[in-house]
Amino acid sequence: MHLTNFASRILLVLVLIGQTLAFTDYLLKSCSQSGFCLRNRHYAREMQKARKQEAYSIDPTSIQTQDTDHSFQANILKRVPSQNGGEASGKTIVLPLFVDILDGGKVRFKINELRNSTLERGVDVINPKRYDEAYMWAFDKSANVSPADVDISTSYWPSRRDDIEIKSKDSEVSVRVHLTKFRIEIFYRGKLVLVVNDRMLLNVEHQRSLQENASQKLPEELTFNDFEDSFQYSKEDSLPFGPESVALDFTLIGINDVYGIPEHADSLRLKDTQNTEPYRLFNVDVFEYNLQAKTPMYGAIPLMIGAKPGFAAGVFWVNSADTWVDIEYDESETKTHWISEAGVIDVMIFLADNPLEVTSAYTEVTGRPQLPMISSIGYHQCRWNYNDEKDVLTVDSQMDKAGIPYDFIWLDLEYTDDKKFFTWKPDAFPNPERMLRKLWKLGRNLVTLIDPHLKINYNVSELVETSKSSVRNHDDSSYHGHCWPGESIWIDTLSSSARKVWRQLIDGFLMNYDNLHIWNDMNEPSIFSGPETTAPKDLLHGGGFEERSVHNLYGLTVHEATYEAMKESYSNKAKRPFLLTRSFFAGSQRTAATWTGDNVANWDYLHISVPMCLTNNIVGYPFIGADIAGFSGDPTPELLIRWYQAGVWYPFFRGHAHIDAERREPYLLQEPVRSIVRDIIRLRYSLLPTFYTAFHVSSINGTPIMNPLFYVHPELEGVYDIDDQFYLGQTGLLVKPVTEEGATEVSVFFPSGLFYEYESMKSFSIDKPRRITIDAPLEKLPLFIEGGTIIVRRDRYRRSSKLMANDPITLLVAPNKEGRASGKLYTDDGETFAFQTGEYIDISFDYEQGVLTSRINHKPSDGQLFASKIEKIIIAKGDAAQSSSYALLKKGSNEWMQSVEYSEESNFITIKNPHLNLQEMWSMILHG
Numbered sequence: 001m002h003l004t005n006f007a008s009r010i011l012l013v014l015v016l017i018g019q020t021l022a023f024t025d026y027l028l029k030s031c032s033q034s035g036f037c038l039r040n041r042h043y044a045r046e047m048q049k050a051r052k053q054e055a056y057s058i059d060p061t062s063i064q065t066q067d068t069d070h071s072f073q074a075n076i077l078k079r080v081p082s083q084n085g086g087e088a089s090g091k092t093i094v095l096p097l098f099v100d101i102l103d104g105g106k107v108r109f110k111i112n113e114l115r116n117s118t119l120e121r122g123v124d125v126i127n128p129k130r131y132d133e134a135y136m137w138a139f140d141k142s143a144n145v146s147p148a149d150v151d152i153s154t155s156y157w158p159s160r161r162d163d164i165e166i167k168s169k170d171s172e173v174s175v176r177v178h179l180t181k182f183r184i185e186i187f188y189r190g191k192l193v194l195v196v197n198d199r200m201l202l203n204v205e206h207q208r209s210l211q212e213n214a215s216q217k218l219p220e221e222l223t224f225n226d227f228e229d230s231f232q233y234s235k236e237d238s239l240p241f242g243p244e245s246v247a248l249d250f251t252l253i254g255i256n257d258v259y260g261i262p263e264h265a266d267s268l269r270l271k272d273t274q275n276t277e278p279y280r281l282f283n284v285d286v287f288e289y290n291l292q293a294k295t296p297m298y299g300a301i302p303l304m305i306g307a308k309p310g311f312a313a314g315v316f317w318v319n320s321a322d323t324w325v326d327i328e329y330d331e332s333e334t335k336t337h338w339i340s341e342a343g344v345i346d347v348m349i350f351l352a353d354n355p356l357e358v359t360s361a362y363t364e365v366t367g368r369p370q371l372p373m374i375s376s377i378g379y380h381q382c383r384w385n386y387n388d389e390k391d392v393l394t395v396d397s398q399m400d401k402a403g404i405p406y407d408f409i410w411l412d413l414e415y416t417d418d419k420k421f422f423t424w425k426p427d428a429f430p431n432p433e434r435m436l437r438k439l440w441k442l443g444r445n446l447v448t449l450i451d452p453h454l455k456i457n458y459n460v461s462e463l464v465e466t467s468k469s470s471v472r473n474h475d476d477s478s479y480h481g482h483c484w485p486g487e488s489i490w491i492d493t494l495s496s497s498a499r500k501v502w503r504q505l506i507d508g509f510l511m512n513y514d515n516l517h518i519w520n521d522m523n524e525p526s527i528f529s530g531p532e533t534t535a536p537k538d539l540l541h542g543g544g545f546e547e548r549s550v551h552n553l554y555g556l557t558v559h560e561a562t563y564e565a566m567k568e569s570y571s572n573k574a575k576r577p578f579l580l581t582r583s584f585f586a587g588s589q590r591t592a593a594t595w596t597g598d599n600v601a602n603w604d605y606l607h608i609s610v611p612m613c614l615t616n617n618i619v620g621y622p623f624i625g626a627d628i629a630g631f632s633g634d635p636t637p638e639l640l641i642r643w644y645q646a647g648v649w650y651p652f653f654r655g656h657a658h659i660d661a662e663r664r665e666p667y668l669l670q671e672p673v674r675s676i677v678r679d680i681i682r683l684r685y686s687l688l689p690t691f692y693t694a695f696h697v698s699s700i701n702g703t704p705i706m707n708p709l710f711y712v713h714p715e716l717e718g719v720y721d722i723d724d725q726f727y728l729g730q731t732g733l734l735v736k737p738v739t740e741e742g743a744t745e746v747s748v749f750f751p752s753g754l755f756y757e758y759e760s761m762k763s764f765s766i767d768k769p770r771r772i773t774i775d776a777p778l779e780k781l782p783l784f785i786e787g788g789t790i791i792v793r794r795d796r797y798r799r800s801s802k803l804m805a806n807d808p809i810t811l812l813v814a815p816n817k818e819g820r821a822s823g824k825l826y827t828d829d830g831e832t833f834a835f836q837t838g839e840y841i842d843i844s845f846d847y848e849q850g851v852l853t854s855r856i857n858h859k860p861s862d863g864q865l866f867a868s869k870i871e872k873i874i875i876a877k878g879d880a881a882q883s884s885s886y887a888l889l890k891k892g893s894n895e896w897m898q899s900v901e902y903s904e905e906s907n908f909i910t911i912k913n914p915h916l917n918l919q920e921m922w923s924m925i926l927h928g
């Protein structure tokens with residue numbers, strides 16, 4: 001939620017003077033208004049033109065290999081010529097470099113600068129070091145990032161060759177570091193796949209004084225805005241270090257498709273930026289954001305993935321400052337240029353045979369996505385705002401009356417007393433405990449908004465101020481800005497003492513409620529009075545680091561502090577916290593869900609939600625959704641239906657609406673819209689076991705829950721730019737949402753194989769991968785099963801997921817052309833961390849030529865747990881002439897027969913009530 005008073009005023013002014021740009025264009029810098037972006041783009045053009053003497057080289061005498069902590073360590077020297085003289089009179093800057101090969105196809109390198117600790121324009125409280133801690137927030141604490149065993153070819157150096165080769169002993173990766181013209185070549189299985197500093201765009205704007213601004217630069221470096229910021233909204237930036245950007249180029253050899261670097265409202269495949277703005281990563285609040293745009297949004301994950309059949313690479317730029325990325329597609333390669341305002345160059349490269357493995361390797365480092373409570377993957381009903389307890393309980397009971405399952409109801413900002421977080425509006429919510437207890441009767445949950453800004457002059461903000469736990473000005477006073485409550489301060493969750501204060505506040509708020517959860521909004525941070533709707537870059541955080549250096553990870557520190565506090569607060573029950581964050585960074589997947597922010601109820605926003613969610617899924621952050629059916633504005637019934645049909649596949653499934661939008665809770669809809677929406681939500685609930693298994697797989701290996709086609713079929717050339725259809729996890733469910741007004745059919749791309757139309761189980765065979773036009777009348781959601789799949793469902797309607805926990809199971813078997821299929825079921829208590837100590841069940845189902853078997857891979861300690869009955873087994877006929885009349889079931893030494901329901905016209909056969917449950921190993925043989 002957002003429409004800032006400031007922003008709306010500006011928008012109004014723009015409208016009045018006849019401007020046509022959206023307000024974000026005006027509030028946000030373009031590259032040419034951003035000093036370091038313009039300077040680095042200029043540098044890139046000059047370097048490409050000139051191709052002259054490389055300014056950066058490795059000092060051969062500084063090289064260390066065997067006996068260091070790293071595979072390779074040396075100093076890069078930057079030689080700055082004197083202004084009009086030879087090199088001898090110039091200056092040499094020392095930039096320490098290390099390069100490591102890690103296990104599992106990973107390469108990491110880092111370039112730092114040893115800065116003078118006496119800051120000419122500085123204040124004591126500023127830390128003079130370049131910020132080198134982004135990785136500490138981004139990496140999982142238990143990630144192993146120590147170097148692997150390597151062989152180093154020092155024998156060639158220095159007499160015969162200008163490079164050093166480092167080769168891992170146990171993987172297929174080798175790295176060649178060139179000395180006189182610094183560059184790094186990376187080989188995978190003996191082939192050159194990636195070149196670092198290929199175009200010599202390495203630029204470390206070294207520390208210099210104001211007086212040295214013109215003399216201490218390379219001829220290719222500009223001085224534009226290096227000691228001042230001329231952008232209209234950020235003129236007050238004191239830029240205490242002057243210019244300090246870092247930039248570097250990467251060429252991906254043989255790659256023509258790159259993805260990732262969210263968050264942008266753009267296609268899945270990233271676009272060439274030669275004639276446009278670069279993609280920008282800078283967390284900001286963008287109400288009704290622009291579409292097909294490279295402008296920054298609420299979150300930032302600086303991971304880019306390049307892929308082609310047989311190979312994929314990831315470039316992870318571990319930097320949390322304002323960052324711009326240029327992309328140039330060439331015929332046989334992709335050239336990328338990364339530019340960050342501050343910090344160090346810290347890069348992790350991932351190399352693999354396919355993109356799924358890149359995502360997996362990335363989450364091995366930054367942490368696997370959390371396994372959320374099963375209820376939190378049910379349906380969420382939200383609105384800005386449910387006004388009072390009566391309103392909440394009315395929505396709750398009306399959903400039941402209309403037969404629409406749901407699990408979470410949400411309270412936006414207005415539940416607070418005068419926008420003071422950690423309070424409740426007394427007359428509207430006189431007894432939160434009573435309300436929570438009523439919701440809990442059906443196992444339902446409540447989420448309340450808690451933002452990092454705190455209104456001044458009440459006991460919470462006073463505690464934060466007096467304990468020096470707020471974000472500071474650069475003179476060390478507490479920063480005050482404007483947000484929803486008016487004048488506010490911001491909690492500084494980068495500081496460990498502030499995190500303790502936050503924990504105490506959260507703990508006091510949650511009390512001992514079982515079903516109260518939290519939503520961290522506005523944590524970019526959104527500041528109505530700040531430059532570009534966010535914090536001034538010279539504010540200070542814990543450790544004395546500038547906002548400039550840590551900006552993109554601030555939101556992560558807020559939601560991690562909230563998560564830790566919630567976890568501790570629930571510790572006696574070991575409950576899993578549910579938390580939603582708007583701002584995110586690499587690593588956010590460990591603790592919070594997210595969503596695509598303030599969208600609009602129109603077709604373009606529905607359409608873009610799919611590639612946006614896919615992008616987050618491939619960069620390790622799958623627990624995402626878009627607000628259904630658009631946050632602001634009122635959807636038409638057609639748009640609303642299409643949006644639920646698409647949104648039912650978002651890992652995070654929430655209906656939400658702006659305070660000015662009409663009420664649109666599903667039970668309020670006119671028939672037949674209401675029944676259509678009800679059935680879509682019920683479809684989600686019937687597939688909860690399948691969704692939960694997909695979340696589990698993702699929590700083990702980091703793979704997406706919504707998979708683009710090239711993740712499932714990387715061998716196919718034609719799928720690399722498809723971003724309007726996707727697979728659910730590894731389940732074989734293929735979805736093509738309808739996102740066009742008035743459409744009654746859609747074109748769906750199918751790989752080769754046997755496919756089934758989900759509802760009818762009618763099969764069709766695809767010989768060669770191709771597009772097929774499929775009927776899609778309004779009530780129909782184009783959904784298919786790829787042959788070879790077994791789907792697990794719970795088909796009985798219940799009011800919430802908790803009430804379904806012990807419901808019987810239906811197995812849906814969809815064989816491939818060879819008559820085989822397989823599937824998986826993971827389940828646990830869905831609520832606590834007991835799964836971490838083995839309290840879960842993990843089952844494989846396999847089908848081959850009429851024989852279905854269940855194999856239990858893991859059982860909980862209690863044989864009664866998760867022992868749901870199997871009530872139905874449905875087997876699609878596929879292209880085999882399936883005509884069994886009975887099935888023989890075997891369980892241990894028991895054998896019995898079961899009749900098979902079957903008819904000529906039907907596309908499947910059914911075995912009802914086969915007397916089996918999930919805790920048993922069994923097999924079933926079909927007999928003709």
Ligand SMILES: *[C@@H]1O[C@H](CO)[C@@H](O)[C@H](O)[C@H]1NC(C)=O
Nearest residue numbers: 115116117118119120121209
């Ligand atoms: C560090 O900077 C201060 C102030 O500009 C200067 O006086 C001093 O000589 C510098 N020290 C080094 C080691 O360069």
Ligand SMILES: *[C@@H]1O[C@H](CO)[C@@H](O)[C@H](O)[C@H]1NC(C)=O
Nearest residue numbers: 210211213214215223227228
């Ligand atoms: C940078 O140096 C030039 C001359 O070398 C000077 O004219 C200019 O004012 C300086 N820039 C700033 C921001 O002081």
Ligand SMILES: *[C@@H]1O[C@H](CO)[C@@H](O)[C@H](O)[C@H]1NC(C)=O
Nearest residue numbers: 422458459460463504505508
């Ligand atoms: C603030 O005051 C309220 C009302 O007196 C009290 O319940 C709450 O615990 C106080 N919070 C803090 C952090 O002191």
